[in-house]
Structure formats: structure tokens, C-alpha cells
Amino acid sequence: MTTATPARAAAPRRTGDAVITGIGVAAPNGLTTAAWWDATLRGVSGIRPLTRFDAARYPVRLAGEVPGFVDEDHLPSRLLPQTDRVTRLSLAAAQEALDDSGTGPAGEREYGVGVVTASSAGGFEFGQRELEALRSKGGRHVSAYQSFAWFYAVNTGQISIRHGLRGASGVVVTEQAGGIDAVAHARRQLRKGGRAMVTGGVDSSLCPWGWTAHLADGRLSGSTDPARAYLPFDAGARGHVVGEGGALFVLEDAATARARGARVHGSFDGYGTTFDGPGRSRLADAARLALADAGVTPDGIDVVFADAAADRAADRAEAEALAEVFGPRAVPVTAPKSMTGRLLAGGASLDLAAALLALRDQVVPPTVGTLRPAADCPVDLVTGVRELPLRRALVLARGRGGFNSAAVVGRGLPER
Structure with a gap:
């Protein structure tokens, strides 16, 4: 696995050579693409008081949490002990995107499909839990999965493993810009001969450890009113609200998509x-x-x-x-x-x-x-x-x- 850095200049222009044939979404106002898009068009917000931990002692208590996500509905039991919430959300979004696209690692095609994702924090909640175990119980009580479950590249790895995608892989770390940078890097892999890429970004760090990092930045809104907490371009803007989730795509070579009669988004x-x-x-x-x-x-x-x-x-x-x-x-x-x-x-x-x-x-x-x-x-x-x-x-x-x-x-x- 490699860590990719976005290029300073755009790649040589070949407009339309990369198309999106699959979309998977996990968002605070809707789990799955259809639920999220319906809520978005109706103006339904997913910003509400935090429930993933007790935020009563913190100066900021609002966030965007993905609703109705039951881990066991999306992952086999063997994966639960070794994954953070961000990876579970990523695996669900990747599954939806691949199902939507109708493409996968069939036979000799598996090396033509790769994964490039973006992450800012990796598995923060998993890491916090294991650090608490280390401090209170000792090193023998720290999970062996801590060696990778916290890592910002873990989503790429787990998606690749679960779906048998052995093509080019990578991860980009550019915070909010990462969701675009990952797709651009995936497009470069298609231009090198790949058939399709699972790509995009998902993040989740709604835990006390992650919350402390968000607060340290000094840019969070302290409003207690979900409807007035995050006001882009408003004269009364006083900072943003943090959320979790994101979207993953199947980015496909246009000629391949055309040849198989794929639906293109x-x-x-x-x-x-x-x-x-x-x-x-x-x-x-x-x-x-x-x-x-x-x-x-x-x-x-x-x-x-x-x-x-x-x-x-x-x-x-x-x-x-x-x-x-x-x-x-x-x-x-x-x-x-x-x-x-x-x-x-x-x-x-x-x-x-x-x-x-x-x-x-x-x-x-x-x-x-x-x-x-x-x-x-x-x-x-x-x-x-x-x-x-x-x-x-x-x-x-x-x-x-x-x-x-x-x-x-x-x-x-x-x-x-």
C-alpha cells in the first residue's frame, strides 16, 4: 500500500475518460444514497446533540452523526473486533457503491480494480479504547488489531481485502480536500491501465479523543441550536459543526463502462x-x-x-x-x-x-x-x-x- 500525495498540476486532459458508475453514502441525514438524497432535497438536517459519548462537559455539543447504523447489519462478526466505526461506515458505503455499479473482481479482472480512499483521522475511537486499556489494565489487554485499526490507510486495506480488489491502492491525507484528491488519484490509476477504482472519502472521529482535537482547532460553532449552529456565508457565522460519514464511488474507465452497458451517474x-x-x-x-x-x-x-x-x-x-x-x-x-x-x-x-x-x-x-x-x-x-x-x-x-x-x-x- 502506498500513501499518495496530490499532484501540483492537473493531469493531461482527456475529458470524459473516467465515469462514476456506483455511489455509496453514509451521511448524518441519511444512510444509503437514496435516503440521504431524499433528505437533502427536503432540507432535512442531520445536525443534532451528540449521542456517541457524553458531551455535557464540553463547550461544543452538536455534531452530525450517521443515524440507524447497526454494525452487525453491515459486517460479518469476524470483522467487528478489528474495525473502528470509520471502517465500518466505509465498508458499508463501498458495498453500496459496488452493488450500484454492478462491477466486481470477477476472475482475471480482480487486478484491474483497485482502491484509493481519503482519511483525516483513521480509527480514532478504536485507538482511544485501546489506549484506555493500556493505561488501566496494561499492555496485555491491548488488542493486536490496534496495530492497524487506527491507521488512516485502514479503510483502503479493509475494502481491498473484503472484495478481493488487488489493483493499485493508496490513501490521501489532505483533510477536507481529500475526498476530491482521492478520486483524482484514482483517475490517474485508470489512465495507467486500471479498469475501475473504488474511491472517495469517509471519516469519523466522534469520540472524546477526537473531540478534543476538534476543539483545539478553535473553529467549531458553540451554538446549542442545531438550526443556527452552522451558517455558511452568513453574517452571523461563528464556526462549523463536525460530522461523520462521506461517500465512496466506483470510478470506471469510460470505454469499459460503455462496453458493458453500465449505467453512468x-x-x-x-x-x-x-x-x-x-x-x-x-x-x-x-x-x-x-x-x-x-x-x-x-x-x-x-x-x-x-x-x-x-x-x-x-x-x-x-x-x-x-x-x-x-x-x-x-x-x-x-x-x-x-x-x-x-x-x-x-x-x-x-x-x-x-x-x-x-x-x-x-x-x-x-x-x-x-x-x-x-x-x-x-x-x-x-x-x-x-x-x-x-x-x-x-x-x-x-x-x-x-x-x-x-x-x-x-x-x-x-x-x-
């Missing part, structure tokens, strides 16, 4: 990634790189799925980047993550899923909570479901530390 047409310089955001540059990679101009983008930090300075910077690329209020902008919270590595991949389904249904999902953007954020924010003719969407993501990533997705199977 959309194409992954363009990718760009940059790193912020001293005192300077380079999000606009990432967007331009993605557009250039897709071979489209700004007027070829019909909707933008925003990073939506809900931090006043970060929101202004994103609005300025959008105005720089498209013009002020020139393109509809939405942030359905306002219903889930920021999912770390799972956030951008869930936005990719939302973009694909928006293109399919010709509808833009809403941003909830924010009624109107602040005066210093000149964006056309979609706050209610908006039906529009949609050809392509741009998805933006920023990871802590200066990572910027952007992706252009298109509708349906490209013509030859």
Missing part, C-alpha cells in the same frame, strides 16, 4: 489542486486548473458546490475566489453540507455525490440555516431547491493547512 472531467501561499488563498487557482483540465470556460459551469467554512474570513475568501473566476453572483452556489456538518475527508466526496445527483435530476439542493449571504460574500446562494438546466458542476474543498482542491463533474456518459 456522471463523468469526472476536471481536477485542480493548489496550496496557499503566505497570506494568500489560491482557491481560485485550483478552480481554474479544474476548468482547464475539463476543457471548459467558466460559463460552462452551471452550479458550484462550495467548501462553505462558516468562518467569516474563510467565507469572504471563498466568495472572492468565486467572483474572481465567475464574476459576483454569476453562478448558483450551494452548500448541502449545512445539513451534515463538515465531514473532514468525507465532505468533498459527499459534495461530489450531491453534484452528480443534481445533474441527474436537474435540481440544485439547498443550503439550510443561512437565509441570505452576508454583504461581503457576493454569491448567488441557493437556499431553497432550485430547478435548473445543469450540464456541469464545480466542487470546491479546502483542507486545514492550506490545501485547495476543485473538481468538475459532467452529466451522463460522454460521447465518443
Whole structure:
């Protein structure tokens, strides 16, 4: 297994060579793609008081938790002792994506299907439990599975093992940007000769150890009102809400998908990634790189799925980047993550899923909570479901530390 680092420049353009044939979702407002998308279009939020641990003593008590996930319904009993919640969510999303795609490691094809995922924290809850055992009982009581269950690459490994996927594998660690970076890395593997890749991002660190790390960042909203806690682009924005979950995809070579008559959710047409310089955001540059990679101009983008930090300075910077690329209020902008919270590595991949389904249904999902953007954020924010003719969407993501990533997705199977 290798650890992949996103490239600084976009790959040579071959628009439409990678298509998405499978989607699997685990989100705070819906488990499975259909349940999540229905809730998203209805504006149903999954942000609520924490239940995975007692948060009464903490200054922040709201999060986005995946509802109704019964571990035994998704994993064989032998896997339960060796997996963290994040891996269990990942395995469920991967299973749904593969079932949706109808592709798998049959016979000689197994080496043509690989796995690249994104993670920010790995198995935090598993690691906390074993550290508690070490401290209270001693080393003999620490699980042997601790050697890998905490690791950020464990989701890639467990998906590969469970489904017999022996193609190229990897993991990217770029926080919120990771969900895009993983899919871009998977596309590179297809261009090297792979047939299909399971890819995307899922994260979960809703435990006291993980919560302490989130609080240390200083960017969490302290609101106790779930409806007002996370307000992207709002003048009253005071930080974000953390969530768990994400989306995984089957990314397939377009020619292979066409030959087998696969149903295609959309194409992954363009990718760009940059790193912020001293005192300077380079999000606009990432967007331009993605557009250039897709071979489209700004007027070829019909909707933008925003990073939506809900931090006043970060929101202004994103609005300025959008105005720089498209013009002020020139393109509809939405942030359905306002219903889930920021999912770390799972956030951008869930936005990719939302973009694909928006293109399919010709509808833009809403941003909830924010009624109107602040005066210093000149964006056309979609706050209610908006039906529009949609050809392509741009998805933006920023990871802590200066990572910027952007992706252009298109509708349906490209013509030859």
C-alpha cells in the first residue's frame, strides 16, 4: 500500500475518460444514497446533540452523526473486533457503491480494480479504547488489531481485502480536500491501465479523543441550536459543526463502462489542486486548473458546490475566489453540507455525490440555516431547491493547512 500525495498540476486532459458508475453514502441525514438524497432535497438536517459519548462537559455539543447504523447489519462478526466505526461506515458505503455499479473482481479482472480512499483521522475511537486499556489494565489487554485499526490507510486495506480488489491502492491525507484528491488519484490509476477504482472519502472521529482535537482547532460553532449552529456565508457565522460519514464511488474507465452497458451517474472531467501561499488563498487557482483540465470556460459551469467554512474570513475568501473566476453572483452556489456538518475527508466526496445527483435530476439542493449571504460574500446562494438546466458542476474543498482542491463533474456518459 502506498500513501499518495496530490499532484501540483492537473493531469493531461482527456475529458470524459473516467465515469462514476456506483455511489455509496453514509451521511448524518441519511444512510444509503437514496435516503440521504431524499433528505437533502427536503432540507432535512442531520445536525443534532451528540449521542456517541457524553458531551455535557464540553463547550461544543452538536455534531452530525450517521443515524440507524447497526454494525452487525453491515459486517460479518469476524470483522467487528478489528474495525473502528470509520471502517465500518466505509465498508458499508463501498458495498453500496459496488452493488450500484454492478462491477466486481470477477476472475482475471480482480487486478484491474483497485482502491484509493481519503482519511483525516483513521480509527480514532478504536485507538482511544485501546489506549484506555493500556493505561488501566496494561499492555496485555491491548488488542493486536490496534496495530492497524487506527491507521488512516485502514479503510483502503479493509475494502481491498473484503472484495478481493488487488489493483493499485493508496490513501490521501489532505483533510477536507481529500475526498476530491482521492478520486483524482484514482483517475490517474485508470489512465495507467486500471479498469475501475473504488474511491472517495469517509471519516469519523466522534469520540472524546477526537473531540478534543476538534476543539483545539478553535473553529467549531458553540451554538446549542442545531438550526443556527452552522451558517455558511452568513453574517452571523461563528464556526462549523463536525460530522461523520462521506461517500465512496466506483470510478470506471469510460470505454469499459460503455462496453458493458453500465449505467453512468456522471463523468469526472476536471481536477485542480493548489496550496496557499503566505497570506494568500489560491482557491481560485485550483478552480481554474479544474476548468482547464475539463476543457471548459467558466460559463460552462452551471452550479458550484462550495467548501462553505462558516468562518467569516474563510467565507469572504471563498466568495472572492468565486467572483474572481465567475464574476459576483454569476453562478448558483450551494452548500448541502449545512445539513451534515463538515465531514473532514468525507465532505468533498459527499459534495461530489450531491453534484452528480443534481445533474441527474436537474435540481440544485439547498443550503439550510443561512437565509441570505452576508454583504461581503457576493454569491448567488441557493437556499431553497432550485430547478435548473445543469450540464456541469464545480466542487470546491479546502483542507486545514492550506490545501485547495476543485473538481468538475459532467452529466451522463460522454460521447465518443
